[in-house]
Amino acid sequence: MSAAAEAAAPAVNMSVVRWIGFKTIVIREFGRITRIWGQTIVPSVVTAVLYFAIFGSLIGRRVGVMGGFDYKQYIAPGLIMMSVITNSYGNVVASFFGAKFGKHVEELLVSPLPNWLIVGGYAVGGVVRGLLVGAAVTIVSLVFTHLRVEHPLLVIVALLLTSVTFALAGFLNALYAKNFDQVNWIPAFVLTPLTYFGGVFYSISLLPEWARQLSYMNPILYMVNAFRFGFLGVSDVHVGGAFALMAAAAVVLFSVCVALMNRGAGIRD
Amino acid sequence: MNALSVRGLTKTYRNGVQALRGVDLDVEQGDFFALLGPNGAGKTTLIGIITSLVNKTAGVARVFEHDVDTQLEAAKACIGVVPQEFNFNMFETPYTIVVNQAGFYGIARPVARERAEKYLKQLQLWDKRSGISRGLSGGMKRRLMIARALMHEPRLLILDEPTAGVDIEIRRSMWDFLREINARGTTIILTTHYLEEAETLCRNIAIINGGRIVERDRMSSLLRRLNVETFLFNVRDSLKAAPELEGYVTNLVDDHTLEVEVSKEESLNEIFARLSSAGIVVTSMRNKVNRLEEIFMRLVEGGAARAAAKDSARALAGGGR
Numbered sequence: 028m029s030a031a032a033e034a035a036a037p038a039v040n041m042s043v044v045r046w047i048g049f050k051t052i053v054i055r056e057f058g059r060i061t062r063i064w065g066q067t068i069v070p071s072v073v074t075a076v077l078y079f080a081i082f083g084s085l086i087g088r089r090v091g092v093m094g095g096f097d098y099k100q101y102i103a104p105g106l107i108m109m110s111v112i113t114n115s116y117g118n119v120v121a122s123f124f125g126a127k128f129g130k131h132v133e134e135l136l137v138s139p140l141p142n143w144l145i146v147g148g149y150a151v152g153g154v155v156r157g158l159l160v161g162a163a164v165t166i167v168s169l170v171f172t173h174l175r176v177e178h179p180l181l182v183i184v185a186l187l188l189t190s191v192t193f194a195l196a197g198f199l200n201a202l203y204a205k206n207f208d209q210v211n212w213i214p215a216f217v218l219t220p221l222t223y224f225g226g227v228f229y230s231i232s233l234l235p236e237w238a239r240q241l242s243y244m245n246p247i248l249y250m251v252n253a254f255r256f257g258f259l260g261v262s263d264v265h266v267g268g269a270f271a272l273m274a275a276a277a278v279v280l281f282s283v284c285v286a287l288m289n290r291g292a293g294i295r296d
Numbered sequence: 297m298n299a300l301s302v303r304g305l306t307k308t309y310r311n312g313v314q315a316l317r318g319v320d321l322d323v324e325q326g327d328f329f330a331l332l333g334p335n336g337a338g339k340t341t342l343i344g345i346i347t348s349l350v351n352k353t354a355g356v357a358r359v360f361e362h363d364v365d366t367q368l369e370a371a372k373a374c375i376g377v378v379p380q381e382f383n384f385n386m387f388e389t390p391y392t393i394v395v396n397q398a399g400f401y402g403i404a405r406p407v408a409r410e411r412a413e414k415y416l417k418q419l420q421l422w423d424k425r426s427g428i429s430r431g432l433s434g435g436m437k438r439r440l441m442i443a444r445a446l447m448h449e450p451r452l453l454i455l456d457e458p459t460a461g462v463d464i465e466i467r468r469s470m471w472d473f474l475r476e477i478n479a480r481g482t483t484i485i486l487t488t489h490y491l492e493e494a495e496t497l498c499r500n501i502a503i504i505n506g507g508r509i510v511e512r513d514r515m516s517s518l519l520r521r522l523n524v525e526t527f528l529f530n531v532r533d534s535l536k537a538a539p540e541l542e543g544y545v546t547n548l549v550d551d552h553t554l555e556v557e558v559s560k561e562e563s564l565n566e567i568f569a570r571l572s573s574a575g576i577v578v579t580s581m582r583n584k585v586n587r588l589e590e591i592f593m594r595l596v597e598g599g600a601a602r603a604a605a606k607d608s609a610r611a612l613a614g615g616g617r
Binding site for chain 2: 039040041043044045046047048050051052054055058062126129130131133134135136137138139140141291295296
């Protein structure tokens, strides 16, 4: 800072500005989630009830045992994770694209908050919704089945890493999206197929060799299995590798989002 | 100290449009400054670069000596901006919008609540604080954006057409409010298409046209430069033709309205004397256009003509190669 600027400027502690700014973004996101709870919380809970009722109770009875567990017990961690993934992603993509579309993203862009903090604030907003919906789906699961937790810490870490990763992926989608169609393309044509083929409803040990090898290329497989390992202690993949992959994905996505924001991609002329 | 200082600012958009062509501009701390120009002149691009909503192509911009390239956060902390277009979340309440905005500038929640009450009351929005913002009238939305921009009590307030679509009564109360803010030390940069507004409020002025600053002066000095003013005289008795008044250009607008161009060296008494001797009774008179508007049109039209001449000169030079 130049001497003249330093002499005239009132003392501003940028760390305090950042902390309050960050909290404000998260509070605003939380406010949005609770304000439109019928759109943000309820649909995933209804979907989970249907999955448990149809796949778990009706079809599941005929499936019998999967991975050494009752089928409903086996799919419960996957269903929780599926709701976390879709909601973390959906929250950020809808909220940030909505802010771009309505131009109120400019409130943040003209503020002194750095881009990494804006990305972080939105990501935490996505995590908050992911965790809220995840908790609601867990309660639904407990109605239908018994959930035992083998490694509670791993459950929490897997939940957070997955949620952060998909919140950031949602941010990336929102940055590039130019219309509402582009907001829906990735969830409909990428996220949903990857989630369904990511071992939510089955163990990949049931698949033929070529399909199993193909499944290993699906990042969601690692997330679902790391989470399931935390609950049931069984996994189709190497758990350490799964956690490393999730952490790496979160770091890479965060860096990409911040770099794009700094360049002004999708937000500045 | 300058609140704003820009040097050699250029902006070329991806589609090739050159919005700014080397703008140099200083705005002193405490000033009430008018930045005028026709549509597409580059005003909003200039404001966009200062507030970091637009990436510049080249040049330097400093806000209270903070370089927007190297000290962006400090620069942005000094600025409050009221954009041309509504850019708040229409589904949030005015109270939430202003309190959150304070948070983005690091204002603690209790202070933000106090300021929200203060500014929403001053801008006559307190009664509307809990309703959805989408339901506000156009004038209320504009005032909400002003309240929002003031929440962190910025040292530089940039207003991009803040009174567009606002009725006269509210506009005048907004003028009083802005004068008060300026008197308390806030530097204000105003862009507006209401030239009366700029003339009434601003002490200094810059006119931008075709991405260049074509004029920069004190408002009073600029207005003094106006050589000829056009007056409209309403006359009591119907006229069939414009009277011949030696030394004046006259034109009959309609049978009861006479237009006369008066140069700055001539007195209005002389005109009245001539009209009286011609048997014309004047019932009222007014300027045809606002004085600033007259200068503005000349500068802008003159600038356009000069740019066209330059372009054809360039084309000719290119053709000779």
